Amino acid sequence: xxxxxxxxxxxxxxxxxxSMRVKLALAxxxxxxxxxxxxxxxxxxxxxxxxxxHKKVPVLIHKGKPILESAIIVHYIDEVWPETSPxxxxxxxxxxxxxxxxxxxxxxxxxxxxxxxxxxxDAAVNEEFNQNCLLIEGALAExxxxxxxxxxxxxxxxxxxxxxxxxxxxxxGAEQVMGLKPAKCPRFHKxxxxxxxxxxxxxxxxxxxxxxxxxxxxxxSK
Amino acid sequence: MADESVRLLCVWSSPxxxxxxxxxxxxSIPYERVEQDVRSKxxxxxxxxxxHKKVPVLIHNGRPIAxxxxxxxxxxxxxxxxxxxxxxxxxxxxxxxxxxxxxVEKKIFAGSANVVFRATGQDDFLASCDILEEELRKSxxxxxxxxxxxxxxxxxxxxxxxxxxSLVEVGGLRLPSxxxxxxxxxxxxAIREHPLVRSSLPSPDKLRDFFATAMPWIxxxx
Numbered sequence: 001x002x003x004x005x006x007x008x009x010x011x012x013x014x015x016x017x018x019s020m021r022v023k024l025a026l027a028x029x030x031x032x033x034x035x036x037x038x039x040x041x042x043x044x045x046x047x048x049x050x051x052x053x054h055k056k057v058p059v060l061i062h063k064g065k066p067i068l069e070s071a072i073i074v075h076y077i078d079e080v081w082p083e084t085s086p087x088x089x090x091x092x093x094x095x096x097x098x099x100x101x102x103x104x105x106x107x108x109x110x111x112x113x114x115x116x117x118x119x120x121x122d123a124a125v126n127e128e129f130n131q132n133c134l135l136i137e138g139a140l141a142e143x144x145x146x147x148x149x150x151x152x153x154x155x156x157x158x159x160x161x162x163x164x165x166x167x168x169x170x171x172x173g174a175e176q177v178m179g180l181k182p183a184k185c186p187r188f189h190k191x192x193x194x195x196x197x198x199x200x201x202x203x204x205x206x207x208x209x210x211x212x213x214x215x216x217x218x219x220x221s222k
Numbered sequence: 223m224a225d226e227s228v229r230l231l232c233v234w235s236s237p238x239x240x241x242x243x244x245x246x247x248x249x250s251i252p253y254e255r256v257e258q259d260v261r262s263k264x265x266x267x268x269x270x271x272x273x274h275k276k277v278p279v280l281i282h283n284g285r286p287i288a289x290x291x292x293x294x295x296x297x298x299x300x301x302x303x304x305x306x307x308x309x310x311x312x313x314x315x316x317x318x319x320x321x322x323x324x325x326v327e328k329k330i331f332a333g334s335a336n337v338v339f340r341a342t343g344q345d346d347f348l349a350s351c352d353i354l355e356e357e358l359r360k361s362x363x364x365x366x367x368x369x370x371x372x373x374x375x376x377x378x379x380x381x382x383x384x385x386x387x388s389l390v391e392v393g394g395l396r397l398p399s400x401x402x403x404x405x406x407x408x409x410x411x412a413i414r415e416h417p418l419v420r421s422s423l424p425s426p427d428k429l430r431d432f433f434a435t436a437m438p439w440i441x442x443x444x
Contacts, residue, residue, distance in 0.1 A: 076313050103292060
């Protein structure tokens with residue numbers, strides 16, 4: 001087991017929700033690693049060499065080999081370190097449901113989210129994002145058991161919870177800086193609250209105040 | 223397996239449907255093709271994929287799975303010991319396969335669609351072909367991306383392999399030259415010529431004739 005844990009490096013950027021996902025997965029599994037924060041305005045040699053195709057974070061480097069794309073990295077982490085805090089369900093059909101919603105999050109949910117930020121808080125885009133949040137609320141009702149806990153995984157965080165957790169800081173950030181009006185999704189918001197209070201969130205999720213400054217600089221139109 | 227019911231809600235000309243059909247064929251899974259009319263979506267489709275209302279949808283023993291990439295991984299896992307593996311078993315090789323499948327989907331497949339349906343991105347498309355060519359050269363993957371047998375990336379590429387004639391002759395797409403991307407073009411040829419592709423999927427000529435009449439309608443969807 002010891003050799004498996006050696007040489008785990010993460011190229012990350014603290015505001016990136018995709019980096020946050022990987023940090024969270026590593027923290028949940030207790031995987032010791034070296035975190036190398038990246039300056040995306042001045043890309044380092046290690047970043048360009050390990051991700052020549054997209055030149056983006058996050059990149060997980062394990063025993064010298066790079067793994068790219070946050071959902072793919074989280075899958076990899078779950079497959080290499082399966083015994084602690086398993087993220088994907090055992091059942092193939094449930095796994096397919098997790099992957100379906102992961103695809104939805106990365107296409108529809110994130111797409112409407114980034115357009116909201118870039119539109120400096122346009123109400124129509126806010127509504128689109130909220131409609132997508134309502135679908136997540138529906139997925140939670142279908143896949144999560146409220147008696148067991150607030151997460152898709154019940155009392156413990158699962159794959160979908162890791163992917164969604166960054167919204168626990170990004171949504172309040174956008175609310176306070178851009179006037180985002182969140183959707184009425186009680187279970188989704190309970191999930192996010194539970195994620196931000198989770199011990200692993202301390203290393204993975206930045207403080208909302210710090211993120212607000214970032215949003216003002218990068219997204220607010222002058 | 224006798225009481226297993228596998229139905230595929232599909233459209234014969236749909237690239238995503240083709241990919242799932244090929245995965246089912248590779249695993250020798252008997253299934254019922256249920257052709258859909260996308261201009262007049264039936265109740266079964268709307269019930270099975272309420273989020274996206276799109277094909278393909280696999281219905282296995284009455285339970286629906288949507289999104290072609292999700293369906294293909296489900297097929298690989300559910301029928302793990304049947305036929306050839308679609309994704310490698312090794313976690314790092316799996317991560318690589320998923321990465322390149324995502325790249326092909328976003329940069330090659332969607333890239334070619336941009337050129338044909340939005341009249342943009344021809345240079346980006348060629349640059350993406352160069353990137354894939356370089357990966358084929360470095361990794362020596364032949365005749366298929368999956369090596370001796372078709373794998374996930376080849377399955378994602380099948381729609382490009384079969385539709386390239388249509389996209390070039392009807393859609394005005396420029397493919398890279400044989401000099402620029404010999405391995406990429408050889409890969410498309412090999413996929414096109416695979417016995418299961420020839421026997422179970424529409425021919426390039428049939429697709430070209432279809433696209434010639436359907437192009438205005440398809441463009442109106444973009």
